[in-house]
Amino acid sequence: MNSALRYFSNPAAVISHVSGGYIRLDWQPVAASAAELRAIYEHVLQAMRRHRSTALMTVHNQRPPMPQEVQTWLAHDWMPRAVAEVGYGRCAIVEATTPLSQLAARAVDSDLGVARHFRRFGYH
Numbered sequence: 001m002n003s004a005l006r007y008f009s010n011p012a013a014v015i016s017h018v019s020g021g022y023i024r025l026d027w028q029p030v031a032a033s034a035a036e037l038r039a040i041y042e043h044v045l046q047a048m049r050r051h052r053s054t055a056l057m058t059v060h061n062q063r064p065p066m067p068q069e070v071q072t073w074l075a076h077d078w079m080p081r082a083v084a085e086v087g088y089g090r091c092a093i094v095e096a097t098t099p100l101s102q103l104a105a106r107a108v109d110s111d112l113g114v115a116r117h118f119r120r121f122g123y124h
Contacts, residue, residue, distance in 0.1 A: 007050075008043040012036060012063075015047050022055035022090075023047045027063035037070045041078050045085065054087040060096035 004016035004024060012032040016024045025044055032040070044056065066074075082088035 007047040008040075010036070010040070013040045015040070015043055017047060017051045017053070018057070021051075021053055022057055022092075023051065023053050025056060025058040027058070027060050027096075029062035029064070031064045034067050034070050037066060038073060038078075041074065045078070045082055048082065048086045048088065052086070055090040055092075056088065057092040057094070059094040061094070063096050 002018045002020040004018045006014065006016050007023070008015040012028055012030045014026045014028070016026070018024050023044055025040075048054070048056070079088070
């Protein structure tokens with residue numbers, strides 16, 4: 001069984017390093033501003049650097065939908081930097097329970113121009 005070491009947390013998210021070699025991002029059902037969402041992802045990238053991880057598991061749960069500006073920033077800024085800086089290429093996504101959040105997450109995927117291995121899982 002993998003153990004997790006908490007790296008960062010705030011009311012909207014918890015970031016952990018899992019002994020299996022990946023970073024886990026657990027979203028909470030709390031609204032966050034665009035600046036707060038970008039800061040969370042910057043912490044994810046810092047955790048990936050620190051733990052030399054190229055993989056991310058993001059558990060969306062009941063996360064509110066992300067604003068369009070954050071979706072665009074993820075696809076065109078954060079993800080290309082993560083690929084270049086840490087070799088980010090694998091992501092397991094436990095989908096949100098709300099359809100609007102699912103659509104927002106999939107919009108980021110469709111806007112990407114980088115090759116990665118993403119796999120989605122339903123939330124049960």
